[in-house]
Amino acid sequence: MDYTPLDDEALIRLIVHAQADALGALYGRYGRLVFSVALNAVGDPDTAEEIVQDVFVRVWERARQYRADQGKVSTWLTSIARHRAIDQLRRQGARAGQHSVGWADLLPQAEPISNGPEQAAELAGQRERVRAAVARLPAEQKQVLALAYFQGQSHSEIALALDLPLGTVKTRIRLAMDKLRVMLTD
Amino acid sequence: MHVLSLLPAYALGILDEEESVEVSQHVASCPACRAEFQCYLAVVDQLALAAPDAAPPARLKQRLVQRVELLRPAPAQLPPPARLPWRAPLPCGVPLLRWRRPEGVRAVQGWRHLSALFRRAAPVWGLASLALIVALATSTIWLWQRANPRVHSVAGMQVVALVPTDAARGASGTLVISGDGDYGALVVDGLPPLDAAYQYQVWLIRDGQHTSGGVFSVNPHGYAAIEVMAPEPLASYPAFGITIEPAGGSPGPTGDKVLGGHL
Numbered sequence: 166m167d168y169t170p171l172d173d174e175a176l177i178r179l180i181v182h183a184q185a186d187a188l189g190a191l192y193g194r195y196g197r198l199v200f201s202v203a204l205n206a207v208g209d210p211d212t213a214e215e216i217v218q219d220v221f222v223r224v225w226e227r228a229r230q231y232r233a234d235q236g237k238v239s240t241w242l243t244s245i246a247r248h249r250a251i252d253q254l255r256r257q258g259a260r261a262g263q264h265s266v267g268w269a270d271l272l273p274q275a276e277p278i279s280n281g282p283e284q285a286a287e288l289a290g291q292r293e294r295v296r297a298a299v300a301r302l303p304a305e306q307k308q309v310l311a312l313a314y315f316q317g318q319s320h321s322e323i324a325l326a327l328d329l330p331l332g333t334v335k336t337r338i339r340l341a342m343d344k345l346r347v348m349l350t351d
Numbered sequence: 352m353h354v355l356s357l358l359p360a361y362a363l364g365i366l367d368e369e370e371s372v373e374v375s376q377h378v379a380s381c382p383a384c385r386a387e388f389q390c391y392l393a394v395v396d397q398l399a400l401a402a403p404d405a406a407p408p409a410r411l412k413q414r415l416v417q418r419v420e421l422l423r424p425a426p427a428q429l430p431p432p433a434r435l436p437w438r439a440p441l442p443c444g445v446p447l448l449r450w451r452r453p454e455g456v457r458a459v460q461g462w463r464h465l466s467a468l469f470r471r472a473a474p475v476w477g478l479a480s481l482a483l484i485v486a487l488a489t490s491t492i493w494l495w496q497r498a499n500p501r502v503h504s505v506a507g508m509q510v511v512a513l514v515p516t517d518a519a520r521g522a523s524g525t526l527v528i529s530g531d532g533d534y535g536a537l538v539v540d541g542l543p544p545l546d547a548a549y550q551y552q553v554w555l556i557r558d559g560q561h562t563s564g565g566v567f568s569v570n571p572h573g574y575a576a577i578e579v580m581a582p583e584p585l586a587s588y589p590a591f592g593i594t595i596e597p598a599g600g601s602p603g604p605t606g607d608k609v610l611g612g613h614l
Contacts, residue, residue, distance in 0.1 A: 197404070197405075197406060197407060198400070198402070201402040201405045205402045214408065218415050221419075223583065225422065226422070239399075240396045248587075252587065288400075291397075296401045299401040313360070313363050314395070317365060319365045320367075321367070338360055342363075342394055345394050345397075349393075350390075
């Protein structure tokens with residue numbers, strides 16, 4: 166069956182009815198994105214691979230619990246991935262910045278993401294828009310925001326890891342989020 | 352006092368517990384801060400899109416398919432379900448709440464949404480049996496001398512006693528989490544029945560974020576028993592709360608908190 170015409174919520178409904186091919190189609194749309202989030206959080210490809218599997222297995226098991234009014238399917242997937250990765254890091258006792266995280270190399274005019282054959286043009290456009298917004302943040306704001314987002318590090322953990330005053334970390338995160346909010350508001 | 356400066360970090364889930372509780376309570380009662388929080392949450396939701404791109408290995412999809420296939424055996428191969436006391440089918444024919452197949456293979460769910468049953472506030476054998484099991488579990492715990500009176504472990508299950516707030520003095524609640532941490536049953540008693548325009552809503556709290564665990568109404572005696580549903584294992588949420596919300600529930604807590612507890 167060609168799942169291309171179906172929207173994400175339709176795929177979820179099929180997954181509720183144990184249509185494994187629909188899960189495969191969902192993976193085709195978002196597997197790369199979920200892997201990107203996981204890898205940037207944990208830094209290890211094998212662990213990131215396990216996290217991606219866990220995310221889609223959880224979708225398989227919990228598809229019935231998805232509610233469209235609580236957010237998009239893609240947000241649900243990346244949220245599960247982020248929390249799973251953060252849990253993994255905490256179990257490992259990972260310290261902030263133990264591996265290179267996030268957006269240090271992101272430039273304002275980064276090259277477009279090389280789309281796999283299954284990645285929708287719409288998603289590629291969304292990713293490029295958000296990447297461009299993050300790329301415009303000052304380097305010091307990108308650094309603390311990446312540790313907060315990808316690794317769930319607290320203000321104090323980031324301050325300790327980067328040898329910065331706590332207030333500086335709080336301010337940088339707040340400024341980064343305020344700038345992104347302005348840039349990403351439709 | 353508004354908490355605007357803390358909302359971005361709250362949306363990221365990186366506040367420490369004390370600050371998180373403070374912000375959570377304020378946001379629940381302040382429409383302005385709640386609206387701001389939703390805006391920052393929308394930003395956080397989009398950050399994943401900016402993750403530096405990385406291609407997964409080709410084998411990942413195949414491994415995922417193989418793993419999912421193990422979770423979905425062909426119907427003809429399924430043996431009869433294992434009969435566990437608290438999951439046994441009921442004499443009136445109400446569908447099994449859930450059953451687990453041998454060899455750890457998960458069963459296809461064959462139960463009805465308990466929240467729909469509760470909204471009719473009709474006595475159901477299935478709910479009574481669930482409540483009986485929970486009551487037996489909690490009464491066993493009360494006989495045990497434990498250092499922590501709020502959380503106990505019984506036969507591998509975790510039982511969390513929910514504490515009433517000033518908004519619902521005299522109410523009580525118990526959350527029972529399955530041994531694998533995935534499933535939960537909530538029993539409440541003594542909660543005041545609400546106007547038809549309102550219902551109680553369960554919240555699963557982690558890193559300052561509130562995830563809905565279900566919506567329910569109580570019977571005329573203030574009693575209800577529901578299955579708590581969560582997108583991730585219940586045991587991964589360190590805190591739980593119940594608030595009063597518009598009928599059907601809210602995306603986030605907006606009303607008075609009536610019960611709360613921690614793992």
